[in-house]
Amino acid sequence: MRLEDEIVPFHRSGKRGEEEYVGGEEEEEVSSIDAGFFPPPPHNALPVQRNVVVGYALTSKKVKSFLQPKLEGLARKKGILFVAIDQNRPLSEQGPFDIVLHKLTGKEWLQILEDYRRTYPEVTILDPPDAIQHLHNRQSMLQCVADMNLSNSYGKVDIPRQLVIKKDAACIPDAVTNAGLMLPIVAKPLVADGSAKSHELSLAYDQNSLQKLEPPLVLQEFVNHGGVLFKVYIVGETIKVVRRFSLPDVCKRELCNSAGVFRFPRVSCAAASADGADLDPGVAELPPQPLLEKLSKELRRRLGLRLFNLDIIREHGTRDQFYVIDINYFPGYGKMPEYEHIFTDFLLSLGHSEYKKRSF
Ligand SMILES: Nc1ncnc2c1ncn2[C@@H]1O[C@H](COP(=O)(O)OP(=O)(O)OP(=O)(O)O)[C@@H](O)[C@H]1O
Numbered sequence: 001m002r003l004e005d006e007i008v009p010f011h012r013s014g015k016r017g018e019e020e021y022v023g024g025e026e027e028e029e030v031s032s033i034d035a036g037f038f039p040p041p042p043h044n045a046l047p048v049q050r051n052v053v054v055g056y057a058l059t060s061k062k063v064k065s066f067l068q069p070k071l072e073g074l075a076r077k078k079g080i081l082f083v084a085i086d087q088n089r090p091l092s093e094q095g096p097f098d099i100v101l102h103k104l105t106g107k108e109w110l111q112i113l114e115d116y117r118r119t120y121p122e123v124t125i126l127d128p129p130d131a132i133q134h135l136h137n138r139q140s141m142l143q144c145v146a147d148m149n150l151s152n153s154y155g156k157v158d159i160p161r162q163l164v165i166k167k168d169a170a171c172i173p174d175a176v177t178n179a180g181l182m183l184p185i186v187a188k189p190l191v192a193d194g195s196a197k198s199h200e201l202s203l204a205y206d207q208n209s210l211q212k213l214e215p216p217l218v219l220q221e222f223v224n225h226g227g228v229l230f231k232v233y234i235v236g237e238t239i240k241v242v243r244r245f246s247l248p249d250v251c252k253r254e255l256c257n258s259a260g261v262f263r264f265p266r267v268s269c270a271a272a273s274a275d276g277a278d279l280d281p282g283v284a285e286l287p288p289q290p291l292l293e294k295l296s297k298e299l300r301r302r303l304g305l306r307l308f309n310l311d312i313i314r315e316h317g318t319r320d321q322f323y324v325i326d327i328n329y330f331p332g333y334g335k336m337p338e339y340e341h342i343f344t345d346f347l348l349s350l351g352h353s354e355y356k357k358r359s360f
């Protein structure tokens with residue numbers, strides 16, 4: 001049942017779940033901290049839909065980029081309240097929540113969430129920590145895409161050829177040769193836990209320089225893609241694609257004349273949107289929607305995640321050969337067009353914890 005359909009009995013006790021109302025003309029300002037409780041209703045209040053309470057545990061950076069006023073405003077209108085989770089207080093003493101939205105790392109937090117999930121199985125945790133964990137390793141991150149072997153009349157989706165180096169930097173040149181990987185090679189920290197270090201990538205142009213790299217790493221063939229990548233944002237069943245500027249192609253001449261390791265920290269954050277730019281149509285054309293739909297749906301199922309994005313590139317000179325190079329949990333949705341509508345609809349579609357409990 002969707003929130004819009006739902007009318008709840010009107011009480012006066014002032015607690016979420018027992019009392020819900022809309023005021024007359026005035027719109028109530030609800031802060032994210034005390035949003036779980038409400039003042040008594042004005043006398044012209046009407047019985048209405050009951051609020052969906054979303055507890056969030058996010059970094060301050062994420063709060064700033066995600067919980068923008070336009071999101072909170074629209075959410076409030078639709079009966080969704082965002083409540084900051086206080087990590088210094090027991091989670092079970094906060095709320096009650098219908099949904100817990102989180103992107104924090106650390107064993108302690110994961111244990112808190114796991115305990116909470118066991119005690120309150122009716123609350124939706126976005127997303128399950130063990131599923132998120134899968135994306136924290138750049139090898140397991142792309143395994144699902146490789147296993148999928150997606151190829152149909154709309155195109156083919158692969159991952160770049162890659163190799164994991166756990167320890168010994170000295171063995172990298174031989175390992176690369178034996179695996180048949182071609183230069184240049186992108187070196188990415190194996191762990192992708194959101195730390196600044198996990199975003200420190202490098203490009204190695206020659207065989208010799210490979211031993212300068214610092215394991216543990218994933219070494220990936222650099223795929224020329226015309227300097228534009230596609231970010232596919234997934235929010236439940238909705239997908240949205242945008243273009244971003246990316247690393248430029250490396251031509252054969254440049255490869256022959258270059259040596260060394262070039263470090264490029266945090267490319268994707270610095271990259272500007274390429275939507276609306278004057279680009280070669282063969283490079284800028286978005287991947288076919290049915291292909292992305294299929295890819296996203298499968299990934300959602302295989303990863304067990306509802307909130308993520310993926311970086312996908314088209315091999316330059318081809319029409320339909322694509323490579324997924326990165327998958328991120330709870331990415332920068334603030335940069336996704338219409339995210340406030342998409343996200344609030346998604347939260348409403350998850351419904352209330354009480355209703356879910358009843359259907360068990
Ligand atoms: N195999 C590849 N071939 C070509 N370019 C690549 C490849 N891998 C990465 N890149 C380029 O490097 C950038 C950063 O790589 P990647 O997305 O894997 O790193 P990240 O730090 O996880 O990024 P994000 O900030 O999106 O999480 C990409 O956006 C793309 O421009």
Ligand SMILES: O=P(O)(O)O[C@H]1[C@H](OP(=O)(O)O)[C@@H](OP(=O)(O)O)[C@@H](O)[C@@H](O)[C@@H]1OP(=O)(O)O
Nearest residue numbers: 061062065193194195268328330331332333335
């Ligand atoms: O805010 P966060 O710290 O989560 O940063 C994420 C960032 O979102 P932001 O735009 O809000 O910075 C994302 O940007 P887009 O792909 O959507 O452009 C992407 O770079 C993620 O990989 C980052 O997550 P991390 O890998 O560091 O965990």
Ligand SMILES: [Mg+2]
Nearest residue numbers: 268311326327
């Ligand atoms: Mg990326």
Ligand SMILES: [Mg+2]
Nearest residue numbers: 192326327328
């Ligand atoms: Mg990433």
